[in-house]
Amino acid sequence: MNISFENLEKIDTILDKLNALEQKISSEKRWLNVSETAHYLGYSKDHIHKLKNEHFLQGVHYHKKAGRVLFDKIELDKWVTTSLSKVDTKEIINNVLKGVL
Template identity: 30%
Template sequence: MTVNFDNLNLLPEIKDLLIRANSPYLSKRELSNYLKVSESFIKQKLYSGEFVENLHFFKIGDAKIIFDRLEIDKWIRVQASKGENDGKPLPKGREALSKYLSQWKESHSSDRA
């Protein structure tokens, strides 16, 4: 049996990647990748006060901010539970889907009665 040790030099980098992947904290860039949004979206939520310091994020020093992945997950669920885009108009494609779902709910709720 032949063992190839060519990639042993990659082990420290792989270790660092695994540690970061399992960390409960995220940088702005990591959070934007995690949520699949732009970094400017993250900054907007910070400046608007929607992300709360010492809940959703923590400051380290004057400039470094880290986000709590679990609290961000809770925030996502709250946003999703608000429904219809938080009172904002839905994009046209989604208006039809929303209307269809509302009609479906009504028709199925009358079946139960």
């Protein structure tokens, strides 16, 4: 395998960029309050509350702690990137519960 010296010289630059990205990712806030979540997703706070009640799952997308609602940024990213054609998880849970009760 032949590797040119030009490419070897780029390794330090690549490592510097990877380290910068890693620092940025690790310094970002994971848990967001309602206002931060609204800003992050580009929705109003009222719409965030509606999403919380209709689409988000407690213990997955958000957690209640000491009277506050905190949203998990990682789970929000997953929710945003999933296909809209997928069946709503809360709808499935409600249908199962209706069948059990």
